[in-house]
Amino acid sequence: MNLQARRDLRRQFWLAIRGGASSQEAAVAAGMRGGTGEKWFRQAGGVAPSHLYVQTSGRYLSLAEREEIFAGVERGESIRQMARRLQRAPSTVQRELRRNMVQQYRTRLRLKTKIGRPRVLSWDYRPSLAQRRADHQAARPKPARLAVELRLREEVQARLLSKLSPRQIAMQLKRQFTDDPGMQVSHETIYQSIYVQGRGALRRELAVCLRTGRALRKPRRRAQQRRGPIPNLISISERPPEVEDRALPGHWEGDLLMGKNGKSAIGTLVERSTRFLMLLHLAHDFSAEAVQEAMIAATHRLPQRLWKSLTWDRGWEMRNHAHISLATDLEIYFCDPASPWQRGSNENTNGLLRQYFPKGTDLSGYHPDYLDFVADQMNQRPRETLGWDSPAEALNRLLSEPTTSPTGVASTA
Numbered sequence: 037m038n039l040q041a042r043r044d045l046r047r048q049f050w051l052a053i054r055g056g057a058s059s060q061e062a063a064v065a066a067g068m069r070g071g072t073g074e075k076w077f078r079q080a081g082g083v084a085p086s087h088l089y090v091q092t093s094g095r096y097l098s099l100a101e102r103e104e105i106f107a108g109v110e111r112g113e114s115i116r117q118m119a120r121r122l123q124r125a126p127s128t129v130q131r132e133l134r135r136n137m138v139q140q141y142r143t144r145l146r147l148k149t150k151i152g153r154p155r156v157l158s159w160d161y162r163p164s165l166a167q168r169r170a171d172h173q174a175a176r177p178k179p180a181r182l183a184v185e186l187r188l189r190e191e192v193q194a195r196l197l198s199k200l201s202p203r204q205i206a207m208q209l210k211r212q213f214t215d216d217p218g219m220q221v222s223h224e225t226i227y228q229s230i231y232v233q234g235r236g237a238l239r240r241e242l243a244v245c246l247r248t249g250r251a252l253r254k255p256r257r258r259a260q261q262r263r264g265p266i267p268n269l270i271s272i273s274e275r276p277p278e279v280e281d282r283a284l285p286g287h288w289e290g291d292l293l294m295g296k297n298g299k300s301a302i303g304t305l306v307e308r309s310t311r312f313l314m315l316l317h318l319a320h321d322f323s324a325e326a327v328q329e330a331m332i333a334a335t336h337r338l339p340q341r342l343w344k345s346l347t348w349d350r351g352w353e354m355r356n357h358a359h360i361s362l363a364t365d366l367e368i369y370f371c372d373p374a375s376p377w378q379r380g381s382n383e384n385t386n387g388l389l390r391q392y393f394p395k396g397t398d399l400s401g402y403h404p405d406y407l408d409f410v411a412d413q414m415n416q417r418p419r420e421t422l423g424w425d426s427p428a429e430a431l432n433r434l435l436s437e438p439t440t441s442p443t444g445v446a447s448t449a
Contacts, residue, residue: 331360349379
């Protein structure tokens, strides 16, 4: 008996146990001797091994779920009813049936035919066969496609020698062999057959036929440019509610305004309640160290009480956020991935700045004095959200308001 047959036998045995049968009864139902069933039951401590009837990952259907689908088919349930009971998407159940049905025929119905009679599709579905097929499909490693199919490999090699790219080969085969899926292959499979060790179905020498002529694939980023997650970041979900309603000043949003080909940048800081703008001169160097230095210098240009928090996107330029916080007492929060609306004021301001710094411009050529000029012009613009005051007027009014010191004495910043 091979491994798969033994595994199917154990599944049948433990499914019978789950159904309330004794170990001897379950063994007999599975076609074994009663003593073998008692031995399995004793070795497992009376607990069925979960991998035999329940898939450890919720992504895939388990044998138990396939048995439930089979029971639903026998009861004449609709696909949606079966999916609801399994807490799966209806499309999951439908694909399972289409993938594993032996034949499809029409009997008792629920849909209306042209003559008004109800009809339903009945599926000749075998859960054990479906599970065996799923196990076979999930088995790894799989042989390379071009290593198994000789005719396809010869076609691909001939086209590579004719200097066609893998993409061109894939599309050419798809058009030439429209009705023969066995003669179609993706361009990525061709690349892997050349480059990936262990899947080298194509001769390694064919790499010189590619336009790059490389013997190895080149990563999109250099090793020193590869990025990981920003360490110890604090998510925007932990930001205090007072920041959200813009009632209190001192909470900022920041980002980089990128130049041509992403090789130059200007740092932008926008205060949420007054929309006051500050620009950071970074030129070609917008590394984490350069941004850290520029941020610390910017906080010295306004009173300390105006620096409470900063919200930034997850750009790698802010990986030194802990050093910035330590030097400035700023609480730094990071937006969720791909969520620019969480820095709405900053995004809007960056759009307005394109009037001065058009896209595709090399931003390293702008002098720091010009950045101050642009920021001053932006801060003098009347804003509807401020009741047609300018950000500079809103900030001056804020700074002229008396504040209470820790000793209880009112003072003017």
